[in-house]
Amino acid sequence: MSPGRLRIPFLGRLAALLPLLLGAALLVPAQVSAAPAAASPSSAEATDLGLRGDYYRMSSRTALDFASYTGTRIDNSLYVDDLLPTLRAYAGTTDNVAVRWTGRLQVPADGVYTFYIKGDNGFRMSLDGASVIDHWTTDWDVQTTSEAITLTAGLHDLAVDYNQGNGGAYLHTEWSGPGFSRQPIPDSALHLPAGFAPADAKGTVATTGRTATIELPSAVTAVPADAAKHLAVVSAGALWSPTVARDPNNASRLLVTPGKDDTPVALHADVRISYDGKGGITTADGDLGPFSVVAQNNSTWYFATKWAKDVSADNALPEYPRPQLTRKNWQNLNGTWQFQATDTFPRRHPTPDAPRGNWHSA
Numbered sequence: 001m002s003p004g005r006l007r008i009p010f011l012g013r014l015a016a017l018l019p020l021l022l023g024a025a026l027l028v029p030a031q032v033s034a035a036p037a038a039a040s041p042s043s044a045e046a047t048d049l050g051l052r053g054d055y056y057r058m059s060s061r062t063a064l065d066f067a068s069y070t071g072t073r074i075d076n077s078l079y080v081d082d083l084l085p086t087l088r089a090y091a092g093t094t095d096n097v098a099v100r101w102t103g104r105l106q107v108p109a110d111g112v113y114t115f116y117i118k119g120d121n122g123f124r125m126s127l128d129g130a131s132v133i134d135h136w137t138t139d140w141d142v143q144t145t146s147e148a149i150t151l152t153a154g155l156h157d158l159a160v161d162y163n164q165g166n167g168g169a170y171l172h173t174e175w176s177g178p179g180f181s182r183q184p185i186p187d188s189a190l191h192l193p194a195g196f197a198p199a200d201a202k203g204t205v206a207t208t209g210r211t212a213t214i215e216l217p218s219a220v221t222a223v224p225a226d227a228a229k230h231l232a233v234v235s236a237g238a239l240w241s242p243t244v245a246r247d248p249n250n251a252s253r254l255l256v257t258p259g260k261d262d263t264p265v266a267l268h269a270d271v272r273i274s275y276d277g278k279g280g281i282t283t284a285d286g287d288l289g290p291f292s293v294v295a296q297n298n299s300t301w302y303f304a305t306k307w308a309k310d311v312s313a314d315n316a317l318p319e320y321p322r323p324q325l326t327r328k329n330w331q332n333l334n335g336t337w338q339f340q341a342t343d344t345f346p347r348r349h350p351t352p353d354a355p356r357g358n359w360h361s362a
């Protein structure tokens with residue numbers, strides 16, 4: 001595949017790319033780019049650098065599925081010491097997350113290559129649709145090595161899947177090839193998928209915290225019934241299960257409504273609204289591409305007890321005991337307490353002596 005073939009007009013969509021790039025810059029600490037100046041790619045368009053990263057929540061730690069879409073961003077490296085900040089920003093959680101990176105790998109010269117991946121947790125990689133490394137498991141810190149693979153110079157379709165259960169999260173992807181020894185794949189060898197065209201979108205959350213709108217550059221022409229599965233609203237660790245429809249009062253706007261069990265977006269909370277570009281939504285400009293934007297949050301909603309409405313900064317409750325919180329059978333637990341295991345303890349824990357001692361609460 002000739003790199004020249006893939007040259008596509010870029011300036012026109014630079015504006016659309018900016019939110020993704022800025023989002024990455026603002027929300028994610030500098031990622032490790034440990035690659036030395038390795039095999040210099042022949043010709044590459046700097047503006048197409050990076051991989052498309054689609055983030056999902058898994059249905060469980062062991063499911064290793066892509067159950068709920070949460071966000072899309074441009075990731076510039078496959079050698080990252082700490083993925084937790086990115087997972088937190090784009091999945092709203094650092095537990096039970098899966099990522100799918102897609103794009104193209106710039107192979108510098110004809111020859112035989114070997115790939116090496118180590119991570120926490122599992123991963124798998126394919127080139128031109130063929131599996132290169134398959135370690136789609138729940139373990140961690142396992143170094144894997146591919147077979148020797150003969151590749152031609154130029155761009156090859158690349159896909160890397162990654163899963164994170166809990167705890168630490170990293171991915172170290174390396175290669176060796178003709179004329180260079182094993183080293184991280186340089187970021188300059190990673191290119192966005194052909195035709196990757198993010199949409200220019202602006203998100204806003206209403207004062208109720210229970211509606212979001214997405215402003216698009218042109219009129220919405222179709223919103224398929226299941227489009228909402230491809231759209232994510234993430235805020236304060238919560239992920240909406242929304243419905244999406246065209247705003248009857250504004251043709252170029254989408255209305256996003258949370259499910260009945262979803263938590264409203266809270267006052268001052270960060271909100272990210274994303275669309276993977278695969279839900280079939282169309283506008284007068286054609287298929288709506290992917291986007292991921294930090295929404296303007298106008299919500300005034302916040303989680304409060306039933307007493308919150310009765311107090312303010314000028315009308316604070318007096319010191320204890322607070323009359324509203326008094327219980328009939330209140331007992332203060334402050335002080336030193338003695339404890340001893342009950343008779344059932346030795347039967348369940350046949351150790352020589354059941355524990356006894358003091359604990360202190362203040």
Ligand SMILES: [Ca+2]
Pocket residue numbers: 120121140164165166167168169
């Ligand atoms: Ca982990």
